[in-house]
Amino acid sequence: MQGNVLLFLVAVVPMLAAPLSYALGRKRAMNAVWVMVTAAAAVMAALIGLLVSAAQGAAQSFQWDGFCGLGLSMTADGFRALYACVAGLMWLITSVFSLDYFKHEENVGRYAFFTLMTFGATVGLFLSGTLFSTFLFFEVMSLASYPWVAHEEDPAAMRAAQTYLYIAIIGGLVTLMGLFLLPNGLVIVSYGELSGAAAAVGADRLWLPALLVLFGFGAKAGSFPLHIWLPKAHPVAPAPASALLSGILTKAGVFGMLVLTCLVMKGSFAWGDLIFRLGVITMLLGAALAILSGNLKRTLACSSLSQIGFIMVGIGLCGMLGEENGLAAYGTVGHMVNHSLFKLVLFLCAGAVAMNTHQLALCDVQGFGRKKPLFQAAFLCGALGISGVPLFSGYLSKSLLHEGILELIAHLQAQGQSVALYQLSEYAFLLAGGMTLCYMLKLYVCLFVKKHPTRQAEYDGMKRWAFPLPMGALLWIAALIPLIGVLPQVLMSGFGSLSQSFLEAGTPAHLPIAYFSGENLLGALKSIVIGLALYGVLWALGRRKQGEKSKTALRFDLEDMVYRPVLKLLSWVGYGVAFVLDRLLDWVVLFLKGLGMVLGRLMDGTGDGAVYAAQKTVLSPRQRARPIPVGNRFTFALGTFMDGFVGLLNLSFYRRKPIEFSFVAAFAALHEEVTKESRQLTRSISFGLLMFCLGLFATLVYLLY
């Protein structure tokens, strides 16, 4: 162990606190949550120290050689310290919120245990210094977060948890496969030297390993086509856990993508293009799902998909723009931080709704937010931020990303390449921004404008929708969103410049960045107009079909229609083959046993058989001919044959009136008669002949003499 042990401690202390929280939680459930709050606060303080030190240019690092075979390495440079801080902040706020949320929940000790485990792993992941270390923390994080999804223990949660577990394990192992295949020990090269080492290997040999590694990280981030688990798993978890799943655990996947794009595959246009395209699809798909969803938390989960798509677009741009990727990198990091904050605020708002009403379907919670100004303020900060309205933080990062796309188009045009696809992507980007506004408007109208048909008075009465401390934490964090929005040069650019060295990104051409330039404002305006128009259209459509249950929900579920059947088929085929092979020797033995028995009997009987055959043939005593009972041989044979024939007839056609006639006897009688008569005849002719001959003789004698 060498270096600053503090880095290791921030990852390990929560894990050590986990059993403590469980033990304390057995007596009084809230003790477990207090342990969470304390641990998160302590870690947060240490992380801020690390961030300050990193911002001053003294990045701390830690090494534990030989840990788990290849050694553990952690570094807190600008980006990593920043994101570890974001993680610490998220855990701190959600833990404080849990003080209220888990008042009436069960299994709080278990929740606290796994939350702290995940916390340690996530902080460790964001501070990790090699792909191997990242992977270690990634696996622990993936599995330790499983009990969040399964927390409610109802069928929907169990199914979502099952999918989550499978994706976590399969994703983890595919990533592991990719790490195995990385040549030249790139797995244990520290991130600072990774791009150089990777360049020495050459991008061609890295494509396959990088794709495999991307599989696991992409699945965790919720990238298309591995997004299936996300809209199911995030809503079923308790609200604080949903906020963490959406806000920070997806970022762990994004972190992996950043490493792959900016370090391992640095300079590969095709790789950036791949991430970019996946990002565009994810962005549109998530937004469409969010618009169609009828559940508060599910809408937010689908919105996470969409926002991850935005971030992936940024990552793709970082890869494609080469040296001029400064703006894209600033935008990517900015949007990561922003999205974490948005989802923290919005999911905690959803948590407040859930813990007061115990409902999440939009038709059940409508009107909950009326007459709750603080709640409305918090929700609005998150909603306006994520929709990209100017003066809120989302506008800044989205503008940067938008500018990145424009820059790419200009770049390609200068090289004389076709830009139609990227032009379309730009429209898709604006459209997705509009869709974001559309679904947030849907939620806003539902919570704050509509009235609940039956429970409105009850909802209006819930003035104390949260305890003061959690409420304060929520409002404080919500206030950060407009704060970043109005102080872009300090905060937004600060995030970017902190991250520049880790991402090995170029410096933006025009510093300070003109966040509020006419072009950017126009882009935001376009998105807002699109969003309002879209909402108007949907509202009109919805009015026409009022009363009807929404049938627009997408029936096509990739998980149920593709992944599960394919896996089932594979498992059956695999099992069939394995079963045959497993029993092969048994069957062979059985067959050989049978064959041996038959052959043995055969061999054993050969001598006896020969003797028997000889007895029957060569050595058999000569049979004496039986005397024919009646008639001669010929009539007996013919008669027997005919009698046999008659017997057949009697058995078949003449069953009723059998022919009682013996041919043997008849032939014998005939033979007898013929013999007798012929004898008589023969006798008479011979007599006549004799006389005739005598007469002739006498005549002859007379003539001669």
Added chain:
Amino acid sequence: MILLSAILCPFLGAIGLFLLKPKSEKVRNPYVMAVTVLSSVLVALSLFIPGDHQHTWLQVTDALSISFRLDGLGRVFGGLVAFLWPLATLYGLEYMRHEGGENTFFGFYLLSYFATLGIAFSEDLMTLYIFYELLTLATLPLVMHGMGGRNVYAGRKYLYYSLGGAALGFIALVTVVHYSGNSNFVYGGIPAMMTAPMSVLLPVFVIGFFGFGAKAAVFPLHGWLPTASIAPTPVTALLHAVAVVKAGAFAVIRMSYYCFSPDRMRGTWAQSVCLCVAAGTILIGSAMAVREQHLKRRLAYSTMSNLSYVLFGALLLTPEGLRGGLMHMVFHALMKISLFSCVGAIMIQTGKSYVADIRGMSKRMPFICAVFLFCAIELVGIPPFVGFQSKWALATAGLNSGSVFGLIGMGALIVSAVLTAIYLLVPAVSTYALPLEPTAHLEERSYDPGWRMKVCLGVLCVVMLALAFFSAPLVRFLTAVAGGQF
């Protein structure tokens, strides 16, 4: 001399037990424990007292003898066995109360210990072969214990497969003796065999692999292992997850690294065949385990798969591969003996033996289910636990071997890891995540077993947890052994 006394101690103890036939537990338990611990202490002493403790016990012919010597590989296997045997005996003392016939059982249990130590410390292939056959005979009554129809069937199948395998191994033995004279083990291959013609060596290598591999449940000679899981749990846990099956793997390693020259065998068709068979066994075992509903049979299939990890590593015929194989040999022993012990505890305490029956069991057996889940996580290979470390070592060794079969084996490892998660982690999680079956008919009380089983499992878990973080010295030692030092 100390080595010989360590080997003979359980043998004499077994004879004593057969003669004494103690009627009461109060006599038997301390006696059995004392003999086992004494043997293990003697083994430990001989491991730590420097020197190779060479001892010729019996001169058979001018060249052939029954003789013992301590070298690196023997240290690994002997040490592993000596560590686990007292724990498993402690477990067995509690378990066998439910099965009866303890005198016979522990008599043969000690005899098996004797035979296993003989295998671990044998100096030449001849001695190894003799103790190998002895092990078959000593464990047969353990498999047939209870003498029910299925026990006898399992015993017969075990006997056929083991003797059939040993017959193939005998061919290898004869060839080695023919070319080398005395068949004494030398790392890197017996020098006298370097001149033997490849046309003879290669087929004999494959035959010997299948022969000695039969005990390590290598396809297609694996059928006995799932059937033999009918035996009492101390047998399945210690013998069919550690001693017997690892003796098979140990014999294969002895044959391929210490008799045949790994350098000459590397890259030949014989190696390819063996690697393919090992990779295939990994997949077949895991795939069968996924559908198997009986817990012990499921674990038996898993053992079959994991034993082939060891064989795969060894048959890469590189020091790195052998290192991975040895790591997995040690780590898998710890994990699998714990898993079997958990399942055995569930079986005797609640009478449940099928996967569907243990849902929600954590509410009734919190200790056992916690250990079960922990071991399942280890076996799947979740970092940073030991299962991950050995799999990483094996996979990188496969990759670095440069052979295409190394890559195939690496793929098999990954697929098998996914399958392991399905057949082991999912049921382990289901003991927590799912509610107790209403038809389980279990009372509202803790069904956790007595202190003996808990001590056994607790020690194993602590060791595994410690190894997760501080495995470096052990791994260094195994690396040195695989490199031919000691």
